[in-house]
Amino acid sequence: MLALNVNSTALAVHHKLIKCWLSKKIKGNKSRKNRLGYKCEDDECEICKIDMHKAALPQVLVDFFTSEKIDALVLGKPKNLIELNEDYLNLGVDNDITVKLFVKSGYENWFQPNFGNKLLNNIDQDTCTYCNRNYTLQTVPNRSRAQLDHWFSKETYPLLALSFYNLIPSCSSCNHLKLDAVINNDFAHPYTCNEENQKFTFSFNFVDLNKYYDIKCKVEANSKMDNTLKGFKIKEIYNAHINKELKDLLELRYKYSDNYIDLLINKTFQGLMSKEEIYRMIFGIEIKEEEYHKRPFSKFKHDIIKELLEI
Ligand SMILES: [Zn+2]
Ligand SMILES: [Zn+2]
Numbered sequence: 210m211l212a213l214n215v216n217s218t219a220l221a222v223h224h225k226l227i228k229c230w231l232s233k234k235i236k237g238n239k240s241r242k243n244r245l246g247y248k249c250e251d252d253e254c255e256i257c258k259i260d261m262h263k264a265a266l267p268q269v270l271v272d273f274f275t276s277e278k279i280d281a282l283v284l285g286k287p288k289n290l291i292e293l294n295e296d297y298l299n300l301g302v303d304n305d306i307t308v309k310l311f312v313k314s315g316y317e318n319w320f321q322p323n324f325g326n327k328l329l330n331n332i333d334q335d336t337c338t339y340c341n342r343n344y345t346l347q348t349v350p351n352r353s354r355a356q357l358d359h360w361f362s363k364e365t366y367p368l369l370a371l372s373f374y375n376l377i378p379s380c381s382s383c384n385h386l387k388l389d390a391v392i393n394n395d396f397a398h399p400y401t402c403n404e405e406n407q408k409f410t411f412s413f414n415f416v417d418l419n420k421y422y423d424i425k426c427k428v429e430a431n432s433k434m435d436n437t438l439k440g441f442k443i444k445e446i447y448n449a450h451i452n453k454e455l456k457d458l459l460e461l462r463y464k465y466s467d468n469y470i471d472l473l474i475n476k477t478f479q480g481l482m483s484k485e486e487i488y489r490m491i492f493g494i495e496i497k498e499e500e501y502h503k504r505p506f507s508k509f510k511h512d513i514i515k516e517l518l519e520i
Pocket of ligand 2: 337338339340341342343379380381382383384
């Protein structure tokens, strides 16, 4: 899994959209008749410009969603979202009402078809957050597009269907893994796994001549990241796919001796290419962690090369 950095544009755009839409659904359009209704400051707001049908909702729900609560729902970090969800469940609102407002009407009918691609473009992640294996760029319309995975599933946590930190760009095969039973807060979340010092590195063992290598993930046992890697079957996926990639790296490392790499850096390309660029050229990898997402297998290749250079 790759760590995600918050893209402030993506976050701000998402906040405004969801806040305006939800506020209008819950409070109605602001008008002379409905002074408690909602309209944002922005006269050009694409959501507030249109008259929207106020949803018929129980009063406890309407009262619960003050402006601050809506902010907390849209911008809350994973841990706070779970707390908010618990507070909300105490209101005793019928689950069908919650599903209808946040999932059906909000996410599926309004947000996903109109703004799903826009959010993905703003987040600007080139490969799947979970596996770093498949490109998720939209290169050709309607082909190989990233999906938005609900970290806390829509089925179990309908309230969180529109929350920013709950929408993770992923490939379709990772998105289809249903991890409901375990996912809660026992998993390292892509947006917060840096904060929690949840790191892992890829490594390998030599096995035998038929099945050359066994990929391993070095991680603290039973940590949140350990759970996440197991949940997404990262070791299995990499083992099934990557022996060729690993062999290429071993061969490259063997061909390019330390002296030769030094020579490239200090003589041949001195002043023309940075160390990062030379490494990227030789091994086909991104060096900076925040750029791993730009190429498939970047984290894997980076970790393995680092290990090989140390041997
Ligand atoms: Zn607005
Ligand atoms: Zn994936």
